[in-house]
Amino acid sequence: MNAAAYFVHAMAEENSEIARGLRRRDPDLLDRLIEQYQHRLLRYLLHLTGNPAMAEDLFQETWVRVLERGSHYDGRHEFSTWLFAVARHLFIDSTRRKHHASLDGMLDDNRPIEIPATGQPSAFDLTAQRELSERVTDGLTHLVAEYREALVLRFQEGLSLEEIAVVTGAPLGTVKSRIYRGLNALQPYLKGAQA
Amino acid sequence: MTGNVHERAQALIALGDAQLVSAADRTWLNRHIEECPACRDYASNTSDVIHALRSLPVAASSALVAATQLRVRLRAQELQRGQERLWLVWISCVLVTSSAGLTTLLAWRSWEWLGQRLQISNLTWQVCFVLIWMAPVLIGSLLLLARGTHLAEHTGTWEG
Numbered sequence: 127m128n129a130a131a132y133f134v135h136a137m138a139e140e141n142s143e144i145a146r147g148l149r150r151r152d153p154d155l156l157d158r159l160i161e162q163y164q165h166r167l168l169r170y171l172l173h174l175t176g177n178p179a180m181a182e183d184l185f186q187e188t189w190v191r192v193l194e195r196g197s198h199y200d201g202r203h204e205f206s207t208w209l210f211a212v213a214r215h216l217f218i219d220s221t222r223r224k225h226h227a228s229l230d231g232m233l234d235d236n237r238p239i240e241i242p243a244t245g246q247p248s249a250f251d252l253t254a255q256r257e258l259s260e261r262v263t264d265g266l267t268h269l270v271a272e273y274r275e276a277l278v279l280r281f282q283e284g285l286s287l288e289e290i291a292v293v294t295g296a297p298l299g300t301v302k303s304r305i306y307r308g309l310n311a312l313q314p315y316l317k318g319a320q321a
Numbered sequence: 322m323t324g325n326v327h328e329r330a331q332a333l334i335a336l337g338d339a340q341l342v343s344a345a346d347r348t349w350l351n352r353h354i355e356e357c358p359a360c361r362d363y364a365s366n367t368s369d370v371i372h373a374l375r376s377l378p379v380a381a382s383s384a385l386v387a388a389t390q391l392r393v394r395l396r397a398q399e400l401q402r403g404q405e406r407l408w409l410v411w412i413s414c415v416l417v418t419s420s421a422g423l424t425t426l427l428a429w430r431s432w433e434w435l436g437q438r439l440q441i442s443n444l445t446w447q448v449c450f451v452l453i454w455m456a457p458v459l460i461g462s463l464l465l466l467a468r469g470t471h472l473a474e475h476t477g478t479w480e481g
Contacts, residue, residue, distance in 0.1 A: 164381040
């Protein structure tokens with residue numbers, strides 16, 4: 127068995143193990159998953175909602191929903207793909223309650239995303255990188271919600287195009303188009319940083 | 322045509338890691354980037370954007386994680402208790418159904434014996450049995466129905 131096949135087999139085995147644990151509603155497994163996926167899920171929710179308080183509420187709701195509906199996870203996809211899909215559905219439900227039908231309802235909503243500071247120490251050699259990150263964060267706030275979501279899932283969470291299609295329920299071509307357009311829309315902000 | 326070439330190159334750059342672009346596409350893209358300053362700039366900028374996106378600092382606080390874990394554990398216990406209650410309800414239903422079946426059978430035999438002893442016709446004791454055996458259920462149903470109607474009327478008054 128070569129390395130790639132071994133890796134795929136190991137991942138499939140891990141996903142099956144997670145699926146079995148979720149069916150049992152194993153609290154220890156859930157504790158481990160919460161710790162493992164905490165940053166990725168919160169980052170996704172922050173970019174999706176643009177609101178730290180709402181993101182934190184949805185973060186908790188998502189894990190409760192994972193507990194309740196864990197038997198729906200069949201282990202065929204990556205757990206993270208399913209987790210993001212659950213979070214996305216909860217977000218849409220909550221925005222629907224506020225009279226938005228879907229993410230489309232947020233297309234013109236250009237609220238700034240408030241990313242909480244992580245309290246990392248400042249260092250001279252990180253200044254340029256930080257400035258670039260700030261510009262990109264600023265750019266993200268001005269993106270259409272679907273583009274923002276696609277970029278976050280692709281480049282921050284490292285999901286494949288197929289996985290993004292599963293999470294968002296959009297066709298593969300649409301996902302590609304969103305990433306391409308989203309990156310194009312971010313380019314002017316980067317130029318601002320370089321000027 | 323030229324515009325299409327640049328668009329194709331930029332689309333490949335945007336989606337471009339090993340799993341997305343074939344070897345032939347990659348060779349073509351590399352050659353194009355060497356020849357085209359605009360696409361080279363685009364590739365460089367895109368790489369910077371992707372790098373910046375990957376390094377955006379967002380971290381969940383330990384308090385949030387702890388609160389979530391606690392909430393999930395409490396909910397798990399609640400679901401566990403609900404599951405146990407459901408089992409009890411199922412077991413009770415099975416026991417009640419079995420006992421009702423057995424009792425009905427015994428009562429039927431007793432009435433049959435009594436009917437023969439008192440020399441009552443089969444039809445008479447059977448009708449009496451059904452009426453008496455069913456009476457509590459019928460009365461209970463009528464009372465529940467009346468109560469339901471009463472509640473519906475009451476709710477309607479409040480809403481109105």
